[in-house]
Amino acid sequence: MSVVLDELAQGYATSTVIENLSVTLRPGITALLGPNGAGKTTLLRTLATIMPPRNGRIRIDDVEIDGERSARKVRDRIGYLPQDFGFDPRMRVADFVTYAAWMRGVPSSQWRRFVDETLEMVDLTDRRRSRMRSLSGGMRQRAGIAWAVVGRPRVVLLDEPTVGLDPRQRLQFRKIIAGLDDTIVVLSTHLIDDVAAVCDRVIVLHGGTARFDGPVDELAALGHDGLPGHSPLERAYMRLLPEGEQLL
Structure with missing residues (x-):
């Protein structure tokens, strides 16, 4: 399994957001x-095939994404x-996750197994019959994570997934992701x-280009005590930003 971006350019109207990535x-x-x-x-939306590349190529496994037909x-x-995902507030949690399984092409005979497994992963088994509108912000975020991983897709794209999670829930999220x-x-x-x-790996984006792409420990090694930040990794990240943005 691989996803290949080759000199990808992406943007909106006359604005270029990603260039030659x-x-x-x-x-x-x-x-x-x-x-x-x-x-x-923007990069996640492109990887999700929501936005076709403006220039360059994207290939997922052996399929080059050049239009709606190949994206399907x-x-x-x-x-x-997505960071702000939509849902029908009247939908029950189990139905919300089942809908994701259906959209992903999971056979109906496997829906119950995958939904049960995924709700257990995100600690929502006891809320499976609750309406989405009744969930707290953290519970909704965990339901969104279940939406993304049900059916065991080969590619999982998460935009700010731990927003709204308390420390215990963030630890649970890390366990879920590490198990994929x-x-x-x-x-x-x-x-x-x-x-x-x-x-395992970090890509630091700035100005539409990758300022760094490599293992986490290699990024951390770039930090030094003279930079703002509370850890080697934070200091290394700040080092890659233009001087005027090196503020915490």
Whole structure:
């Protein structure tokens, strides 16, 4: 399983957000770091086949995504959780996750097994019959994570997935993500400690380009005591930003 971006350019109207980005993703957990506006969400939307590339190429396994027809061939392999995901507030939690399984092409004979398994993973088994509107913010976020991983998609894309989770729930999230074997996981986050805890690789985006792409420990090694930050990884991240943005 692989996802290949070759000189990808992406943007909105006359604005270019990503420019000439070449990346190959393989199974493991990759963090996307970068300030607001760096292109993290745009990249995830492109990987999810919501936005066709403006220029360059994207290939998922053996399928080059060049339009809606090719995108449909791979969408059942992708689980995507946007930062602000929509839901029918009247829908029950189990139905919400079942709907995701249906959209992903999971056979109906396997819906119950996958939904039960996934609700247990996110600690929502006892709320399976609750309406989505009755959930707390943290519970809704966990339901969204269940939406993204039900059916065991080959690619899981998560945009700020730990927003609204308390410390215990964040630890549970890390356990869930670490258990996604043989899966390409791309995690956009501002929380450096989540990166240090579960990620194998970091891509730092700024100005539409990758300022860094490599293992977490290699990024941490770039930090030094003269930079702002409370850990080597934070200091290394700040080092990659322009001087005027090196503020905590």
